Amino acid sequence: MKNYLILNTVFIMIFLLTACDHKKETADYIVLNARVYTIDSMFTIKQAFAVKNGHFAGIGDNEEIQGNFTSDRIIDLNGLAVYPGFNDGHCHFYGYGENLVRYADLNGTKSFEEVIDRLKLHHSLFPSDWILGRGWDQNDWANQSFPDNQLLEKEFPGKNILLIRIDGHASLVSKSLLRAAGIDKNTRIKGGEVIVDQNGEPTGMLIDNADLPAKALVPSLSREEKIKALFMAQQNCFEVGLSSVTDAGLSAETIDIIDELHTTGSLKLKLNVMLNPDTVSMDRYMNAGPLVKERLTVRSVKLYADGALGSRGAKLIEPYSDEPGQTGMILHERAYYEEVCARAFNSGFAVNMHAIGDSANRFVLNLYASFLQDTNDLRWRIEHAQLVHPDDFQLFGRYSIIPSIQSTHATSDMYWAEARLGKERLKSAYAQQELLNQNGWLVNGTDFPIENISPLYTFYAAISRKDLSGYPENGFQPENALSREDALRSITLWPAKGAFEESFKGSIEVGKQADFVVLGQDIMTANESELPDIKVRMLFIQGEKVFGD
Secondary structure: OHHHHHHHHHHHHHHHHHHHHHHOEEOOEEEEOOEEEOOOOOOOEEOEEEEEOOEEEEEEOHHHHHHHEEOOOEEEOOOOEEEEOEEEEEEOHHHHHHHHHHOEEOOOOOOHHHHHHHHHHHHHHOOOOEEEEEEEOHHHOOOOOOOOOHHHHHHOOOOEEEEEEOOOOEEEEOHHHHHHOOOOOOOOOOOEEEEEOOOOOEEEEEEEHHHHHHHOOOOOOOHHHHHHHHHHHHHHHHHOOEEEEEEEEEOHHHHHHHHHHHHHOOOOOEEEEEEOOOHHHHHHHHOOOOEEOOOEEEEEEEEEOOOOOOOOOOOOOOOEOOEOOOOOOOOOOHHHHHHHHHHHHHHOOEEEEEEOOHHHHHHHHHHHHHHHOOOOOOOOEEEEOOEOOOOOHHHHHHOOOEEEEOHHHHHHHOOOHHHHHOHHHHOOEOOHHHHHHHHOOOEEOOOOOOOOOOHHHHHHHHHHOOOOOOOOOOOOOHHHOOOHHHHHHOOOHHHHHHOOOOOOOOOOOOOOEOOEEEEOOOOOOOOHHHHHHOOEEEEEEOOEEEEEO
């Protein structure tokens, strides 16, 4: 009898173990021994997860996942940190790729003479009737005045030259291009300024809308060149851990190419795209209503209220502290903005408007309020929101208007921003924690190629308010630093939410697309000074490894 009971117990145990094995779900692969920042509502940290058909199938500790899933492929991360795929909430992805294909890189130049040297090298490598460059910033030079085109004429006589300032809101052009664009001392352009010398002649400096006629003459890339630009930009995004980006303004033609490349599976990076507000693009996409696909979302339109602070095109309530006769400019008539906003509102599209100065932000907040009326979930955004009058912060929360910030703008501009604005007005500039407080969330990005493409630079700047050298010691206006948790949300879940995509990406949760990044060090615990140099080990998009060994 005793032997029978023992034998019976053994049979029952075998049966139960076998039954448990039959209940295990087969996964494409299992990730074990990780530190998984899920970014769920509780900011839960887990140890393992299973991926199946491009989605997270289970998340838990090692024993739980191994008990519920089986797979022939096990990825043992040996304690490395895992995060949702990084998401740049505001950039110029296609423009960045175009720069890689055809523009001389003028970022970091310390004088106009260095600009000339880079142009000479670029032109020797890529000879053409056109000389194009981007990224110069006179605020980084000993002589911080705008340059003129005299040295361009000496070194490159007769060439069509377009050199776009780092912010994209001003350009220096050659005399040949001025003539081709029909710009002379009598030219007046709404929302722009043609800088003239003491004799009233154009210097070649064109601010905001004034450079559009010159830019319009630059030959378009061929379809093959555009595709090359997209793939080059994608590869650089992968290397810094970006699985998704928001492109702040594209034409229907470029969006169609992206959609085709997604369909064939050759372009894997996910894009939320803001429409350019031209008639063709709005007709092509708004008439059909919001477009939401696995890798492409189109449900917003991009507008510009003003220019940039660095080129003094940002619209201020009071004059610039370092140029008392200048307050910047609103780029279009109010009727234009009302027309586009009404069309977007009626089509189910969000409006995402660039606004830098306090006057521009006030203009946009009140314009939006006339459509939104009250709190809502339409997610209309203000891109940059760099300077907000203290009386106006509450309007973000009152009308559920989402700030879309760039933490590295604060640490790039801090050297000269006080000269532009004065000490008192500067207190409500780059006020990113104050903006976060209005709705409890915001979108963060780089605005690349204006800033470095790395989301880890964004994270570092958000929490430290310092440049890469660690300056200033206590941070620039440290009261507006974000916590590490909020900084991480701002480059993962919140950009997805800003694009209405949070139901299927932005966090590591069961059922969501398996976009995740593995880093060599944990950004949530690493020393602050180490953050910018942490390397991406692997990046997965919808379960597929797109970068790493």
